[in-house]
Amino acid sequence: MKENVPQKLSMVVFSGDMDKLFAAFSIAAGAAASGMEVTMFFTFWGLRALKKKKRTGRSLFGRMLGGMYGGDIGRSGPSKFSFGGLGRWMFKKMMKAKRLPSLADLRQSALDLGVKFYGCQMSMEVMEIPREAMLDEVQACVGVAFFIEQAQQSDVTLFI
Numbered sequence: 001m002k003e004n005v006p007q008k009l010s011m012v013v014f015s016g017d018m019d020k021l022f023a024a025f026s027i028a029a030g031a032a033a034s035g036m037e038v039t040m041f042f043t044f045w046g047l048r049a050l051k052k053k054k055r056t057g058r059s060l061f062g063r064m065l066g067g068m069y070g071g072d073i074g075r076s077g078p079s080k081f082s083f084g085g086l087g088r089w090m091f092k093k094m095m096k097a098k099r100l101p102s103l104a105d106l107r108q109s110a111l112d113l114g115v116k117f118y119g120c121q122m123s124m125e126v127m128e129i130p131r132e133a134m135l136d137e138v139q140a141c142v143g144v145a146f147f148i149e150q151a152q153q154s155d156v157t158l159f160i
Contacts, residue, residue: 016048062128
């Protein structure tokens with residue numbers, strides 16, 4: 001362990017599934033609360049966690065993708081047992097009954113603890129998600145080279 005230098009955690013968030021985002025934000029907040037510097041790099045489906053509730057897409061395919069997969073973190077469903085959309089509602093009810101925070105609350109906790117969020121520039125271009133559709137708290141939209149640099153300096157690197 002490096003002396004007087006905070007440990008670092010770098011995380012790629014590739015999934016936009018409710019359960020995987022729950023794990024990603026829980027781990028990030030826990031690491032930050034333990035004094036680690038935490039960087040989260042959101043790519044492809046994981047970008048949903050950083051989006052505002054706003055339609056995206058300029059081209060026909062971009063608008064179709066934005067319409068089918070669009071929405072913000074509140075539209076995240078479970079990776080299993082979706083039950084045609086009913087699973088999202090069911091899991092939210094169960095989590096609330098157990099007094100667990102929502103995904104949006106977990107994301108805010110991570111931000112409050114100093115976790116840095118970055119969007120993948122290439123994924124945003126392919127999926128036609130403009131910077132304006134992202135949360136204001138997103139540090140920047142960056143390329144994979146930025147994440148590799150962060151990962152090289154990290155003590156822990158995760159892919160979720």
